[in-house]
Amino acid sequence: MNAPTRTQVKVLRTLQNQTVWLNNAVATATQRQQQTGQSPPPSWYEDYHGRAILHEELTNAARAGGVPKAWIDHVHERGQRGVAWRADLYLRAPEVVEWNRILGDLDLDVRRLREWASLDVACAQLRPETGTGGSFDFDRNLNILRSRTAGVANLLGLTAEQGHQLWGDASDWAQAGAAALGGVPAEGLLQRWRAAAHTNLGAYGLQSIALAAAGVTTATTVALPSPEELSSALDVALEPVQPLFRAPVSSSEAIHTALSAANLTYDTDKQSASGPGLFSDAPRADGSSFDPDVEPDIPVPEFISPAWGLEQ
Structure with a gap:
């Protein structure tokens, strides 16, 4: 696969343009801070953080969807230089797809x-x-x-x-x-x-x-x-699910029948039972269930030079 599919192009274009936006946002905020001495308001950080998280998760989804890492890295590098997506720009040769x-x-x-x-x-x-x-x-x-x-x-x-x-x-x-x-x-x-x-x-x-x-x-x-x-x-x-609750046993004969079926002995004088339990433990949920973090660790941008990230 030497050229991206149409769907892959949509993702790569979005990743590159998102990187441009994120870098421009930091550069603009840095310049404003240098001119006014005021840091960006909390709303700016919330907006930046939200966009950065979506950018990070789109990158993860792209990797899960078979987009070569070489292409993802290439558009990210271009975006950091302030270059927006253009269809005529080449992409690096991709690595072998890890199909397994x-x-x-x-x-x-x-x-x-x-x-x-x-x-x-x-x-x-x-x-x-x-x-x-x-x-x-x-x-x-x-x-x-x-x-x-x-x-x-x-x-x-x-x-x-x-x-x-x-x-x-x-x-x-x-x-x-x-x-x-x-x-x-x-x-x-x-x-x-x-x-x-x-x-x-x-x-x-x-x-x-x-x-x-x-x-x-x-x-x-x-x-x-x-x-x-x-x-x-x-x-x-699917087979019909057995009811969660059954009618209570109302007679000693029914109790005796149930205990006999379970191969239990019951001492009416001591009021105790021995033998295997009537109920086994319910199966536990699979411990390998995914538990990804809701929000990846996106570092707060440091404001340095206003020209940071915009050199082509």
Whole structure:
């Protein structure tokens, strides 16, 4: 790949022009400070910090989407010299694309998206009876993960055929999701659902915003099943979730039957039980869940020469 695709051009152009803006903002503020002796107001720092974070996360998304580092570094260097994007400017020869890293990282997100989509459908019938909050947080995280995954797939230029080769169609997704959740009790499903709702996807959210602002489609991608297709397939594939609560046992005979089935001995005089527990521990949430920082560490600019960064 010696020339960027149209989608890669959108990202590279945005990165270069963002670098120009950031450098010009610092140079202008430095000059004003030298002339007036006054530092920029807090609003200036907030604006600069917000733009710098989006620039950083667009860079991260570009790397995740297969844009060569050589190209990213080249447009960054030009932007630091105050050179805005021009289509006629050459780009350095790119390095060999790390497909194992790129597709491996994307596969992890696709698997997590498949699991969360399955949890969404499976737990939908449990939320009304449990009365637990967190629906907003879960829906937000699911949408962020879906948008960022679609944006990276589109930046890679994955086709529908390639998506099917990598992960299958909606039916394959649903079967895999059903297999992963099969036999998990309601309590375990809700535990996983809460873990997903509490996952910090701040960086992915910023990457989705940055990609969309650069002109990359994040709402849909032909490489992955649409939410509607996947939801319909999951409705068919998933087994009904057992109720979270059952009617209380009202007779000593029922208690005795349950204890016998569990192979327990019960001493009515000592009021204690021995043998294996009635309930096993609920499965824990995957400890490898992503937990990226919401805001990367963007240093506060130091005001030096007003001509800093503008020499071509």
